[in-house]
Amino acid sequence: MSKSWRTAFAVYIEPKVLSMIALGFSAGLPYLLIFSTLSAWLRDEGVERSVIGFFSWVSATYSIKILWSPIVDKVHLPILTRFLGQRRSWMLLAQLGIIAGLCGMASVDTQTELTTIAACAILVAFCSATQDVSIDAFRIESTVIEYQGAMAAMYVLGYRLALLVAGAGSFYIAEFFDWHTAYFVMAAAMSFGVVTTLCLSSPVVEKTLETLSKTTFLNQVRDAIIHPFTDFFARQGRLGWLILLLIAIYKMSDVTMGVMANPFYLDLGFNKKDIAEISKLFGFFMTIAGAALGGVFVVRYGVMRPLLVGAIATASTNLLFAALASVKPDLVLLAGVISADNLSGGFATAVFIAYLSGLARSGYTATQYALFSSLMTFPAQLLGGFSGIIVDRFGYINFFIYASVIGLPAIFLVAWFWRHERTYQ
Secondary structure (H helix, E strand, O other), X not given: OXXXXXXXXXXXXXXXXXXXXXXXXXXXXXXXXXXXXXXXXHHHOOOOHHHHHHHHHHHHHHHHHHHOHHHHHHOOOOOHHHHHHHHHHHHHHHHHHHHHHHHHHHHOOOOOOHHHHHHHHHHHHHHHHHHHHHHHHHHHHHOOHHHHHHHHXXXXXXXXXXXXXXXXXXXXXXXHOXXXXXXXXXXXXXXXXXXXXXXXXXXXXXXXXXXXHHOOHHHHHHHHHHHHHHHHHHHHOOHHHHHHHHHHHOOHHHHHHHHHHHHHHHHHOOOHHHHHHHHHHHHHHHHHHHHHHHHHHHHHHOOHXXXXXXXXXXXXXXXXXXXXXXXXXXXXXHHHHHHHHHHXXXXXXXXXXXXXXXXXXXXXXXXXXHHHHHHHHHHHHHHHOOHHHHHHHHHHHHHHHHHHHOOHHXXXXXXXXXXXXXXXX
């Protein structure tokens, strides 16, 4: 049953929904500090580009977090779990690890201790990925599925703010002081996440799980690694494979287009200043607006209808890029297309996170959601790698039409799921 708009918007004053801003900030802050911001620091210190390239491998840690997500689900941390519960204890440990890693990076000389910086960057990446797993599990278990879109919207807001701080903020601090000071300040900024973690209450549905050490090795493997997957298929039955297919293809249209977006702007003749200003101004606010709107739609209409709207909007906005490629460069048109793209992208992301959250089950939340999030990005990124070849051979207009067309399977599959859901209600 649809709820009133007033009730739908009121979700954003719920304390746990608001808390996701701080947790999103805590999750987003480390990413650039071990990626593009770190690259800028190293290059500014005269480190060779070939060495800097090797540092980019550190970010691959995020793609393999499913390997240790069963530990986050099942292993109790001494003392911390007793006082904070399963989810918050892992969140706090990960946040403290990030702070330690950033302080370690800020304390050493880039000219003589690159190995130490690399080790600290790996620590930050590992703890950051672990924090992502535990925050996702906490968010899903904290409230009902109708609120998951709003939780995701606030998370996106916090994450985007963190990217601004870790990106532009670090550059400003480094310009007026130095890079070491910048990283110490970023470490201090992680306190927002620490304080929030300590102040939050544990999810009501959080279960008291036995530690793996109290079971046989076979039971440890079965409970931590095998059960999350057998549980998913036991609940979803034959639809499980179609659900995984939907997860794999839902973001394909968006990710495929995104790979060529910046090269497209430059090839049209826009300068880097125009692209940066329009992307930051319109892109930031329209993404947040789209995510907030997606959260409201999930509360008012449930998940499936907004999920279908998001799939249609994502595929359709790619056609706007095809239109932009066929006319003379115009900043107003560029702003309009970027606004539409980010609005639809923010909306679809918030709704899709709500959908994925509803698929995970308490007790296996960390492992199952880590599987979903990996499946959501990896096939799309793999296909996106061929984007440049398609542009070179067929041109931008045909590429954006292609990027729109590959969104059709997701639209049809969501429509089928929605019809199936209504039939069996």
